[in-house]
Amino acid sequence: MFQDQLVDYRVEFSRWWINEFKTIKFPSQGTVFDYYIDPDTKKFLPWTDKVPAFELDPDVPLQASLVHTTETIRIRYFMDLLMEKSWPVMLVGNAGTGKSVLMGDKLDSLSTDDYLVQAVPFNFYTTSAMLQGVLEKPLEKKSGRNYGPPGTKKLIYFIDDMNMPEVDKYGTVAPHTLIRQHMDHGHWYDRQKLTLKDVHNCQYVACMNPTSGSFTIDPRLQRHFCVFAVSFPGQEALTSIYSTILTQHLSYRSAPLVVQKMSSHLVASALGKPSSLAPSPVPIKFHYVFNLRDLSNIFQVLLF
Numbered sequence: 405m406f407q408d409q410l411v412d413y414r415v416e417f418s419r420w421w422i423n424e425f426k427t428i429k430f431p432s433q434g435t436v437f438d439y440y441i442d443p444d445t446k447k448f449l450p451w452t453d454k455v456p457a458f459e460l461d462p463d464v465p466l467q468a469s470l471v472h473t474t475e476t477i478r479i480r481y482f483m484d485l486l487m488e489k490s491w492p493v494m495l496v497g498n499a500g501t502g503k504s505v506l507m508g509d510k511l512d513s514l515s516t517d518d519y520l521v522q523a524v525p526f527n528f529y530t531t532s533a534m535l536q537g538v539l540e541k542p543l544e545k546k547s548g549r550n551y552g553p554p555g556t557k558k559l560i561y562f563i564d565d566m567n568m569p570e571v572d573k574y575g576t577v578a579p580h581t582l583i584r585q586h587m588d589h590g591h592w593y594d595r596q597k598l599t600l601k602d603v604h605n606c607q608y609v610a611c612m613n614p615t616s617g618s619f620t621i622d623p624r625l626q627r628h629f630c631v632f633a634v635s636f637p638g639q640e641a642l643t644s645i646y647s648t649i650l651t652q653h654l655s656y657r658s659a660p661l662v663v664q665k666m667s668s669h670l671v672a673s674a675l676g677k678p679s680s681l682a683p684s685p686v687p688i689k690f691h692y693v694f695n696l697r698d699l700s701n702i703f704q705v706l707l708f
Contacts (some may be wrong), residue, residue: 438474440481451477460652466704467697470502470509471645479632483510486630487609490558492587494566494610494626497634500695503611504564506634511562511609520557526568528617532578536592539582543603552604563610567617577618583608584625636695639675646671646703653706674702 418435431439431448439448451474458471470476479495486493487510495503511521522542524535542559543551553559569579586592591602610629614620637645650667 437478440478450474454481458648458652460649460656462653462656466649467700468505468508469649470505471648473637473641473645475635475637475641476502476506479506479634480510482630482632487560487607490607492608492610492629494612494629494631495634496612496614496631498615498636498695499613500697501634501636502696503613503634507562507564507609507611511560514560518557520553520559522559522561524561524563526563526565526579528568528570530569530579532582533595535579535582536595539586539592539603540601546604549600550602550604553606557605559606561606561608563608565617566610566612567614567619567621568612569618571618577622580622580625584622584628587625587628642675642699643671646674646699649703650706670706674699 414435414437418437421436422430430436434450438452439450440454441447442449454477455472455474461469472480483493495507497503511519514521520542522538524538539561540551542553544554546552563583566580569577571577582592586603586606587608590604591600593599594601608629612621620626647668650671651664654664654667
């Protein structure tokens, strides 16, 4: 569920859930999205208990670093379960909310002995022929018309910016049609020989921004995916993220104690300016729209 500028649908759903299931004793604080059921104790426990400690790697750009929050841990938990069962997963959210970083972190954690990942970035000029060339690159012929990843590995196609390709005059998106054909029927056609290619042991994961490109994708394709909304972190989460990063950086660099004590003020100042400008975007000031990329760029300058 998502929170827009007018309604926090998570709070609305939580109220409905608590009123509907009155026989279930639910914690008085927070919403139903803040807790999970421990399989051993059968009790509600907060997702915050599962958030791992962050360790800053000075060799990794800040834009590629992931500081887990309760939001990312929730999504990651379900991603682990779904992808283990070969279920397609899609992350949907505005630009700069960390969709690609979150998906990339999950894919990087997979064993290279069991999985092969093929990144498939989309743009406006992506065609079905270009897409098929990228999809076929990691495949090898098994027998007859059967194709698949090398050995016994599972191939995962990571499609970024899924809704970016051009919509043709018939209202269709050719790359989406190719993917849907594969997900529906398990094959596509050889473009030269016009013979079928059965492609096995593959899985799709995707990210898309509903405010750009074609905004939506064909429901016949999207129905295959389990879709999660990735929203912009709240002020508390942002403070936690960048305070953790800056504190570890200053400690790693052995900064003077007086400088380390200023970290909280630096974070508050960096986060406060975009917040004060965010409510005032107008057609002539549309660039006053900030996301995590802009905030990360600010701290990237401070750190390096």
